[in-house]
Amino acid sequence: MSPILFYGVPEGCSFGSIVALEWSGLPYRLCRVEMPEMVSGDDYLRINPVGETPSLLLDDGRVISESMAILQHIGARTIGSGRGFVQGSEDFDRLNQMLAFLNTTFFKAFGPLWYAFEHALEPHEKQTLAAYGIAAVEKAHYTLERLLDSREWLVGNGPSLAEAYFVGIARWNDFHKVVDRSQFPSLHRLYERMQQQPAVRFAHAIEHRQEAKSSGAFLGEVALTEAIGLLKQAA
Numbered sequence: 001m002s003p004i005l006f007y008g009v010p011e012g013c014s015f016g017s018i019v020a021l022e023w024s025g026l027p028y029r030l031c032r033v034e035m036p037e038m039v040s041g042d043d044y045l046r047i048n049p050v051g052e053t054p055s056l057l058l059d060d061g062r063v064i065s066e067s068m069a070i071l072q073h074i075g076a077r078t079i080g081s082g083r084g085f086v087q088g089s090e091d092f093d094r095l096n097q098m099l100a101f102l103n104t105t106f107f108k109a110f111g112p113l114w115y116a117f118e119h120a121l122e123p124h125e126k127q128t129l130a131a132y133g134i135a136a137v138e139k140a141h142y143t144l145e146r147l148l149d150s151r152e153w154l155v156g157n158g159p160s161l162a163e164a165y166f167v168g169i170a171r172w173n174d175f176h177k178v179v180d181r182s183q184f185p186s187l188h189r190l191y192e193r194m195q196q197q198p199a200v201r202f203a204h205a206i207e208h209r210q211e212a213k214s215s216g217a218f219l220g221e222v223a224l225t226e227a228i229g230l231l232k233q234a235a
Contacts (some may be wrong), residue, residue: 001059002027002219004227005070006044007206008035008053011175013067013107015168015203017054020074020161022199022216023083029219030206031227036118043224047231057231068103071161072096082158095155098147098162106144107169109136113176137178141187148186152193159197167194168203 005021007014007030021028033039033053040051048055048065056064056073064070075084075095085091112133116126148154154162170191173179181188194200198215205212212218222230 001230001233002029003059004029004031004057004222004230006031006033006047006053006055006057006224006227008033008039009207010035011172012053012207013165013168014054015171015207016067016161016165017056017070017074018203018206019164019167019197019199020071020083022202022214022218023081023159023164024074024078025216026074026077027217027219030221031224032221033224038224043228046228047224057227061231063231067165068099071099071165075161082156083161083164091156095160095162098154099165101144101147102162102165102169106140106166109133109140110169110172110176112136113172113178117176133176134178137173137176141173141179141181141184145184145187148190150186152190154190159194163190163194164199167191167197167200 003026005014005017005028007018009032012033012035018030033044035053038044039053045051047057047063050065052065054065054067054070056070058064064073072084076087078084079086085095110133112129116129116133121129153159154166170181170187173181181191198213202212202214202216202218204210
């Protein structure tokens, strides 16, 4: 059984894990999880009791959840590719630090905006959440611009797992229309550069159910019910 990545739509942060798997060259399949309906349903909760995507069902029946854990798992299997690094090395520490920032500060900044979008609230409540979220997103962009410090890449001399995760989160600004990304030159160049990556184009096409050309080892999509059956067999 090849690993199955459960990815959330629309606009799931699992986007970065799809990009990373494409880069890895490892065989994998995908399972589409509609949010919020399917992700909180009983079937998916059997995969991930937290009720969030992404989750990665491994060929031995184990399930890994949380983007950072999945990305580091992929990185550990592709050391030497420039995407992941040996634990304890300087490059690994830099990657881990950047992933932690993206997973907390950058990701969390959009939280109030998503909550306001997904829930029925009083107008004044939506306004308060929106103001809080806009301020947080602006601050996160300023901070990441400083961390980039005019470099082309977040870690190392090319796109790493940090860029895979970054591009899946940074696109949320296009959805919520918070900041003019061109105010942050290094961040803006990085985002535009990532749009040219075949793996990023593939992930976009998968999410939007368009024709998707894999440059990796994508083996197709499976339904959630089929994935649960495979999980039972592996148990």
